[in-house]
Amino acid sequence: MEDIKTKEFNEISDELKEAEENEEEAVELEDDSQMMIHDLLHQEIPEDYQSGFIAVVGRPNAGKSTMMNAILNEKVAIMSDKPNTTRNNIAGILTKDDVQYVFMDTPGIHKPQQHLGKVLNKNAYIAMEDSDVIAWIIDITQAFGPGDEFILNKIKTLHKPVVLLVNKIDKLPREKVLKKLLYWTDKYDFNDVVPISAKDKVNLDELLKVFRQYLPKQPPLYPEEMKSDHSVNFQLCELVREKILQKTHDEIPHSIAVILERKEIEKGRMILSFLIIVDRDSQKGILIGKQGSMIRDIRIACQSEIREKVGMPVIIEFYVRVEKNWRNKEVKIKEFGLDELSE
Numbered sequence: 001m002e003d004i005k006t007k008e009f010n011e012i013s014d015e016l017k018e019a020e021e022n023e024e025e026a027v028e029l030e031d032d033s034q035m036m037i038h039d040l041l042h043q044e045i046p047e048d049y050q051s052g053f054i055a056v057v058g059r060p061n062a063g064k065s066t067m068m069n070a071i072l073n074e075k076v077a078i079m080s081d082k083p084n085t086t087r088n089n090i091a092g093i094l095t096k097d098d099v100q101y102v103f104m105d106t107p108g109i110h111k112p113q114q115h116l117g118k119v120l121n122k123n124a125y126i127a128m129e130d131s132d133v134i135a136w137i138i139d140i141t142q143a144f145g146p147g148d149e150f151i152l153n154k155i156k157t158l159h160k161p162v163v164l165l166v167n168k169i170d171k172l173p174r175e176k177v178l179k180k181l182l183y184w185t186d187k188y189d190f191n192d193v194v195p196i197s198a199k200d201k202v203n204l205d206e207l208l209k210v211f212r213q214y215l216p217k218q219p220p221l222y223p224e225e226m227k228s229d230h231s232v233n234f235q236l237c238e239l240v241r242e243k244i245l246q247k248t249h250d251e252i253p254h255s256i257a258v259i260l261e262r263k264e265i266e267k268g269r270m271i272l273s274f275l276i277i278v279d280r281d282s283q284k285g286i287l288i289g290k291q292g293s294m295i296r297d298i299r300i301a302c303q304s305e306i307r308e309k310v311g312m313p314v315i316i317e318f319y320v321r322v323e324k325n326w327r328n329k330e331v332k333i334k335e336f337g338l339d340e341l342s343e
Contacts, residue, residue, distance in 0.1 A: 163193070
């Protein structure tokens, strides 16, 4: 237990050193860090406490983010009907009296078309390798395909517990669900198979019981109040990206990145300036819209969720910049924070 606390202390100390370049950031981080250190050192932990990492993997659009948000009862991962909405390995943290579940919501594993796709796959693989249990979520309405074969072959090399989550059971009659279950269980010797409906929150309590069987006995990995390991700034950028994907439908594909460039409080309001990156001039025109109509709709869609997230009125500003072919440029992928696990 002391070793884990020491590791947490050292990691926080390293963060403080990096933040000294920005005095305001350092002061804010120091306050948060001191609270985290206090929590980690003074909380009473039962001897049989369990905690661990659950890598949530699957093909794009299988329902990974929907399931994680439903389990946590809080939105930590953005959702869209477009493939590969999730780009970073987002940790959603559920803490109970005697167990802590740390969910890694990974990018959908797919055959990459750009360098960005390779990075997303790599992020998913790292989460799988570092996890205590792999949760492979599938869409029961979809046939087993090359993408599933791709994931299955990777899983076979890891020798870790694998729980198959058969999602969207609300979409098919019971007889077809049973047939699909038999088909999938012939593909691999899963440790457990759990039919769920992430949208309707069916069987999620049972799912937590299953996951717990594979978590080691150890103190919590994060303070009790933490819901995600990503900063509020990251979550704000993700909310903006979600609204862009939802509003533009197929007109703007996954060629956007969102960066928070300014965050200030003036007269009781938070001023937020976001830079939106696209890779073609035509996409910039679509994103702004006729007489600014599209960018205005996106801002309005963001307003209430961001206000709730930061706890005060907000003024939101958007700027759009073209970075041609950025998804094939490693330096840009790192600049936009999408290759964080390679550091």
